[in-house]
Amino acid sequence: xxxVKHSSRAYRWLLAAAGxxxxxxxxxxxxxxxxxxxxxxxxxxxxxxxRVIFGPVSGSCSEEFASLLIRDLRAHGITVFDRAGVKAVLxxxxxxLDSLTDPFAAAEITNLLGPAxxxxxxxxxxxxxxxxxxxxxxGVPAMxxxxxxGHFIATIHAVDLTNGxxxxxxxxxxxxxxxxxxxxxxxxxPGQGEVRDMALEQAAARAQRMxxxxxxxxxxxxxxxxxxxxxxxxxxxxxxxYEATVNQARSSASSCGKGRGVAADAWYDLGVSYMLVxxxxxxxxxxxxxxxxHRSRMLxxxxxxxxxxxxxxxxxxxxxxxxxxxxxxxxLAQTDILLTNGFIIGLVQGNVAAxxxxxxxxxxPGHFSLAPEDLARLRQAAVPDAVIAAMKEKK
Numbered sequence: 001x002x003x004v005k006h007s008s009r010a011y012r013w014l015l016a017a018a019g020x021x022x023x024x025x026x027x028x029x030x031x032x033x034x035x036x037x038x039x040x041x042x043x044x045x046x047x048x049x050x051r052v053i054f055g056p057v058s059g060s061c062s063e064e065f066a067s068l069l070i071r072d073l074r075a076h077g078i079t080v081f082d083r084a085g086v087k088a089v090l091x092x093x094x095x096x097l098d099s100l101t102d103p104f105a106a107a108e109i110t111n112l113l114g115p116a117x118x119x120x121x122x123x124x125x126x127x128x129x130x131x132x133x134x135x136x137x138x139g140v141p142a143m144x145x146x147x148x149x150g151h152f153i154a155t156i157h158a159v160d161l162t163n164g165x166x167x168x169x170x171x172x173x174x175x176x177x178x179x180x181x182x183x184x185x186x187x188x189x190p191g192q193g194e195v196r197d198m199a200l201e202q203a204a205a206r207a208q209r210m211x212x213x214x215x216x217x218x219x220x221x222x223x224x225x226x227x228x229x230x231x232x233x234x235x236x237x238x239x240x241x242y243e244a245t246v247n248q249a250r251s252s253a254s255s256c257g258k259g260r261g262v263a264a265d266a267w268y269d270l271g272v273s274y275m276l277v278x279x280x281x282x283x284x285x286x287x288x289x290x291x292x293x294h295r296s297r298m299l300x301x302x303x304x305x306x307x308x309x310x311x312x313x314x315x316x317x318x319x320x321x322x323x324x325x326x327x328x329x330x331x332l333a334q335t336d337i338l339l340t341n342g343f344i345i346g347l348v349q350g351n352v353a354a355x356x357x358x359x360x361x362x363x364x365p366g367h368f369s370l371a372p373e374d375l376a377r378l379r380q381a382a383v384p385d386a387v388i389a390a391m392k393e394k395k
Contacts, residue, residue: 032219033237033272037309039214043158046167047211050115051079053086053161055097059123061200065154066121068204076212077365081113089113106161117167118159125153126199128192141183148190149177150199156207168210174202215346220272221298223265228256233269240382242276249273253286264294271302280310339366341374344391345381358390366394 052073057066070080089112090096099105100118110116131147152174158167176198180187208214224234229252236245249270256263267290274283287303339361347357368374368391378388 031222031224031234033222033276035218035220035272035275037216037218037312039209039216041209041211041213042170043168043210046158046160047078047117050117050160050162051081051113053081053100053109053113053116053118054083055100055118055120057121059121059126059154061126061152061196062121062123062154065123065126065200065203068200069119069121069156069207072204072208073211078211081116086113100159100161103164106159106164110161116161118161120157120159121154122157123152123154125151126196127151128195128199130189130192133186144182144184144186145179146187146189147177147179148192148195149175150195151175152199152203154203156210158210170207170210172203172206174199174206176202213346220275220302222272223269225262225265228252228262228266230262230265230269233273237273237276242273246270246273246277246279253289261294264290264296264299266290267293268299268302271306275306275309278313280306280313284310339364339368341369341378341391344368344383344387345378348381348383348387354384354387357387361387361390361394366391368392368394 054066054070057063070083073080087097090109093108093112095105095108100109106118128148128150131149133144133146136143136145153171155169155171157169159165160167176195178190178195178198180190222234222237223230225231229248233245233248233252236248249266250273253263253266253270256266267286271283271286271290274280274286283306284303287299287306291299291303344357344361347360348354370388370392375388378391
C-alpha cells in the first residue's frame with residue numbers, strides 16, 4: 001500500500017477554512033450548522049496486521065506520555081508489546097531499542113516478534129508556570145484570577161520495521177490553562193501537577209489522529225428566519241436529516257423570488273446544506289446565487305472557506321482511495337482498531353454513508369454496548385436503524 005502523509009499545507013488550508021467559517025463579520029442569525037469533515041488517520045492502514053513496539057523515549061514527562069499512548073492504543077484494540085519484555089528479548093540477541101531503525105536489527109526483531117511498527121517519543125518541553133494574577137472589573141468587589149499555564153511539545157515518530165519505511169512524524173503542541181477566581185482577594189493558584197496532567201491528556205488525545213480517523217466540526221452560521229421556509233429547513237437540520245434539509249433548502253431558495261434579503265439567505269442556507277453532505281460544487285453555486293442578490297462579508301467568507309475545503313478533499317482523495325482499495329483487496333484485512341458506540345456515532349456525525357459503516361462493522365473487530373439506554377443514545381445521535389442492526393449482529 002502506498003502511504004500518503006498529510007501535508008502541512010493541507011492542514012493550513014483546513015485552519016484557514018475553519019477561521020473563515022467561524023468568524024463571519026455580520027451574522028443576523030444566532031443558529032449554527034455543524035459542518036463535519038472526516039479525516040482518515042495520518043498513518044492510513046499502516047497498522048494492519050501489525051503490533052506496536054515503543055522504542056526510545058526521551059525528555060521530561062516522556063515516560064508518562066508514552067504510558068498514556070500505550071493505554072490508549074490498547075483501549076482501541078491495537079496490540080502493544082510489553083516494553084520490559086521487548087527489552088529482555090533484545091538483550092538476549094545483543095540488540096538495543098535505539099538500534100531498531102538499523103535494517104539488520106529491524107529484520108531481526110521482525111523475525112523474533114513478527115510484523116511491527118516502532119513508535120519513538122521525544123518530549124522537548126513539559127513545564128508549567130504561574131502567571132501574574134489579574135483583576136477584572138472596575139467595581140467593588142472585583143474579580144481576582146490566579147492562573148497556571150502548561151506547555152508541552154512532543155514528537156512521535158513511527159517506522160514500519162518490516163521494510164524500514166517512515167510512516168509518520170507528528171509534532172504535538174498543547175498549552176492548557178487553569179485558573180481560580182475569587183472576589184476581593186487573590187485566590188490560591190491551581191495545582192501545577194493538575195495542569196501538567198491536563199497537558200499530557202490533551203497531547204495523548206491529539207496523538208490519536210495518527211492511528212484513528214477523526215472528525216473536525218465547524219459551527220457555520222445558518223439563517224433561520226420564519227419567512228420563506230427557512231425555519232423549516234433549520235428544524236430538519238437540527239434532526240440531522242441532511243437529505244431532507246437539502247431538499248427543503250432547495251425548495252426555499254427556488255420559491256423566495258429575487259431582490260429580497262431573505263432570498264439571499266435562502267440561497268446561503270442551501271449552500272451550507274450542500275456542505276453538510278460534502279457536495280462542495282453545488283454549495284459554491286448556491287453561494288454565488290446568494291451573492292447576486294446580496295453581497296456580504298459572510299457570503300464571501302463562506303465561498304472562500306468552501307473552496308478551501310474542496311481543495312483539501314482533493315488533496316486527501318489519494319489516501320482515502322488507497323484505504324478503500326486495500327479493504328477491497330482483502331476481506332480479512334483489519335486495522336486492529338476496535339469499533340465502539342462512540343466510534344460509530346463519530347462516523348455518522350461525519351456523514352459517512354450508512355452502507356460504508358455497515359461494511360466496516362462486518363470486517364473490523366467491535367465491542368458494542370446495546371443496553372436500552374445505549375440504544376436510546378445511538379438513536380438520539382441519528383445512527384440509522386440498519387447500522388444498529390449490524391451492530392447487534394456483530395455483538
